[in-house]
Amino acid sequence: MATSRKVVILGVDGADPGYYRKWMDAGLTPNFARLAARGRMGILQSTYPPVTAPAWTSFMTGEQPGSHGIVGFSAPSTGEYARKVVNSGSIESPLLWEIAGDRGADCIVVNVPLTYPLRRMNGVLVAGMLTPDGVGFTWPKEFEAELKLIQPDYQIDLLWQDYQDRGIDLVRDQKEMTRARAELCVKLLESRPWDLFTVVFTGTDRIQHCLHEHVEKIHDESAVRKDTLTAAVRDYFVSLDDWVGDIMKAAGEDTHFIVMSDHGFGRVEQSVYFNRWLADAGFLSLRTGEAKRLQGMKRVLNAVGIRRSTLSAAGRAVGLGAKVDAQVEKLNPFTGGIHWDRTRAYYYPTNGFFVNLQGREMFGTVKPGAEYEQVRDDLIAALEALKDPRTGGRLIPVVRRREELFAGRNMERLPDVFIEFMDQPFDAFLQNYDHPEVFYDPGWMNGTHRRNGLYIGAGPELAEGAEVEDLEIFDIAPNVLHLLGQSIPEHMDGRLRQDLFAEPARRDPQYEPVLDSMDRREGITSEEEKELEERLKGLGYL
Numbered sequence: 373m374a375t376s377r378k379v380v381i382l383g384v385d386g387a388d389p390g391y392y393r394k395w396m397d398a399g400l401t402p403n404f405a406r407l408a409a410r411g412r413m414g415i416l417q418s419t420y421p422p423v424t425a426p427a428w429t430s431f432m433t434g435e436q437p438g439s440h441g442i443v444g445f446s447a448p449s450t451g452e453y454a455r456k457v458v459n460s461g462s463i464e465s466p467l468l469w470e471i472a473g474d475r476g477a478d479c480i481v482v483n484v485p486l487t488y489p490l491r492r493m494n495g496v497l498v499a500g501m502l503t504p505d506g507v508g509f510t511w512p513k514e515f516e517a518e519l520k521l522i523q524p525d526y527q528i529d530l531l532w533q534d535y536q537d538r539g540i541d542l543v544r545d546q547k548e549m550t551r552a553r554a555e556l557c558v559k560l561l562e563s564r565p566w567d568l569f570t571v572v573f574t575g576t577d578r579i580q581h582c583l584h585e586h587v588e589k590i591h592d593e594s595a596v597r598k599d600t601l602t603a604a605v606r607d608y609f610v611s612l613d614d615w616v617g618d619i620m621k622a623a624g625e626d627t628h629f630i631v632m633s634d635h636g637f638g639r640v641e642q643s644v645y646f647n648r649w650l651a652d653a654g655f656l657s658l659r660t661g662e663a664k665r666l667q668g669m670k671r672v673l674n675a676v677g678i679r680r681s682t683l684s685a686a687g688r689a690v691g692l693g694a695k696v697d698a699q700v701e702k703l704n705p706f707t708g709g710i711h712w713d714r715t716r717a718y719y720y721p722t723n724g725f726f727v728n729l730q731g732r733e734m735f736g737t738v739k740p741g742a743e744y745e746q747v748r749d750d751l752i753a754a755l756e757a758l759k760d761p762r763t764g765g766r767l768i769p770v771v772r773r774r775e776e777l778f779a780g781r782n783m784e785r786l787p788d789v790f791i792e793f794m795d796q797p798f799d800a801f802l803q804n805y806d807h808p809e810v811f812y813d814p815g816w817m818n819g820t821h822r823r824n825g826l827y828i829g830a831g832p833e834l835a836e837g838a839e840v841e842d843l844e845i846f847d848i849a850p851n852v853l854h855l856l857g858q859s860i861p862e863h864m865d866g867r868l869r870q871d872l873f874a875e876p877a878r879r880d881p882q883y884e885p886v887l888d889s890m891d892r893r894e895g896i897t898s899e900e901e902k903e904l905e906e907r908l909k910g911l912g913y914l
Contacts (some may be wrong), residue, residue: 377855383484383634387632413839416824419441421724460510463486479495576633632845642797663864851872
């Protein structure tokens, strides 16, 4: 289905609208500025929480977390406290390019997180973040050989935690990775048919996590002159803008461009161990020293090839599945270090708290109904009373029951209470409780996510002028489909925003039911899951 309504989506992970405005004004990012001048710019609200996994899933599906059920990089299995890394198989709904492709659009997708395992689509896909090493990472699989020929130095990701105190090396390697990705995009745009082209650049996020104090200063000429690392960080963002210019040229002036980020960025001064706080506040009871002992046991079992899944399978084979599963669950270092019979709630990254509910959790203690609501009330009151250790003021601006933030078919998969730090310089990515203090120095990580992401839209059928307001990340998919001249699936939570379109292009939307994509989904192996857990630790998320 060749169409004149071509769309390029440029995902810039962690791009912050406040910073980009400064950089445009300083002349550092002329291609981003050119798009903004030709169209409209504004804030793109991320998900609650503003984290890569739920945010990019909301972009891909047009759904909020209450519908797609993903709020972090890992999710609890039914009845278990242990978490499993999420992947494309965790996403029930069809994705934007799957919907467009099923209707005949030629689609190219490069480096969008959570696109492994590979799912059937019409076009070419290069998987992104959370793809294990040594596996096929393209759809169709035959394209991988071509990719290695046309871009032999292509990489999916780099772990910024591996570069501690080597900032110059990190920026250099992220720049090379970004260059290779941009060059691949140009080659694909020029050589393959496409109607919808989507790419995500992730180096922007990685650099901001650990070099945020330099990102804050790259518009300041005196700061750049005084510090070689600040100069290197500026060079990275200036180079990315140059490569965006190359992509714009390859796509053509008549193309519609949407620049978007999954969240913004700000500084972080302290991290919070909320399970430690829950223990101190009486919501959670610890088995002193048990977590450390179980960590050692886990290393021994892994060394001899014994996994939790192996033990569970053996239990099911002899008809003792539930009993064995309960004992295996206690071997998990997180689960085994807690007295669950004395625990009312536990923290679940990112920014969520589960009530230890009977009938849902394996060792649940809290009865559904009035007791459940009382625990939530008590937890909310305690969180709202929690003080900022720097100022003595309120620490957490947003504390909500899940139903106050979300709706949808997968509400039951979400934590019972959510928090959001907003612009406070804190984060809470880790589930640990074996730390003596609630607040701790995050070390090399000095930048963290903010809910305000970046949106720029420009093209023949997109409006120019006023600042875009009240746009959410799950609004992108239905508006892109409308831009392509396609109907909008009825299940999407995103809204059609007629104000994003130029007056002559504002047409009545068409809606239709779309079948789910269960036949497209595949899981990952236990070995792949273990590797991805290690990778998430290397990115500071576990």
